[in-house]
Amino acid sequence: MKIVVPVKRVIDANVKVRLKADGSAVDSDNAKMSMNPFDEIAVEEAIRLKEAGAAGEIVAVSIGSDACQDVLRAALAMGADRALLIRTEAVLEPLAVAKLLREVVAREQPRLVICGKQSTDGDANQAGQMLAGLLGWPQATFASKLDLGTDGATVTREIDGGLEIIAVTLPAVVTTDLRLNSPRYTTLPNIMKAKKKPLDVVALDEFGVDTRPRLTTLGLAEPAARSAGVRVADVAELLAKLKNEAKVI
Template sequence: MKILVPVKRVIDYNVKARVKADGSGVDLANVKMSMNPFDEIALEEAVRLKEAGAATEVVAVSCGVGACQETLRAALAIGADRGILVETDADLQPLAVAKLLKALCEREAPQVVICGKQAIDDDANQTGQMLAALLGWPQATFASKVALADGKAAVTREIDGGLETLELRLPAVISTDLRLNEPRYATLPNIMKAKKKPLDTVKPDELGVDVAPRLATVKVEEPPKRSAGVRVPDVAQLVDKLKNEAKVI
């Protein structure tokens, strides 16, 4: 069984994003980049499934500029068997990424696609769902537990009322939530081994996919700074401020 895991190169979650002076986007100059945390969880789950004997191969895929090879090498060091880079300088949007992944799924024929539920740079939470729709595969989102057996996937997900367990016939698309697992750290020996693992590069044109942006960013701006809090002497004044100043009651 082959598992395909998309991994995205994003601003490291410890770095505070800065907006460009002209408001056209986020400034990425000299900023530390890393693998999207939700994708790390997806990759960890795929590697665990392989270690448990439920899968035979884990393929990591990244779409973007040439520097995404670093993200793929990190994925190989964690446990992926090989990597595929869809190299393009275009501003990739969720639908374009889903189409690229669809083309790769048709080429690679994986039984499962495990992806992070969203990327921390745009928080779109769209690619997994779009990919499932394009492929016509069943999907389970926000997984907190995954089990594969007998050509089926049992996925547990957290909902408002508790836990919901879905059974999907493979092939299927699964998106991961934070509580699914705790990603491992890549060891030095595995980092060295990752340098020898195969990493293929393809272009969108080779996959027959048009990645031209369909949405335009009008403006990007930082959220307004929160005003300082104030202390109140008693409950009566607190209620008064909530009612007359904050107008929330």
């Protein structure tokens, strides 16, 4: 059974993001970039399924500039078999991503697509759901446990206040939550082997998909800086401040 895993190149989670001086965009100038952490979990899950004999080939897919080859190589070093880069300089919205992935699914014919639940840059949490919708496939989002059978999968979902266990038929789209697994360390020999694995680059235009943006960004702002704390003398003063100044009680 083939698995497709989309991976996105984002600013590394250790980098503190800030806006450019003119506020037009996030400043990613020479910032360390990495694979979206939720996608890393998705790659890891696919590899574990393969190692358990439940899956065959793993195809990692990324959409973006040539620089995205590094996250694809990282996926290959973890254990994916093949990689595909859909090359574009444009920043795509989730719907455009989902449409492109639908085309990839049509070509690759996987039985399972495992996506990160969201990317740490856009935080949209939409591409996986939209892809399932476009394909007419079942979706199991926020997965913290995945048991794969021959015709279906049992997925434990992280929901508000608890867990939900659902069964989906295959083919399906699963999106990963943080607790699904801990991605492995990549080793030097595997990084070297990954250099020899196939990585195809296809221009976005070749897919004939309308990826024009449908949203307009009105503005970007950094969160307000936290103001300094004050020390209160006793409980009474604390209560008074919470009531009258913070107005939270």
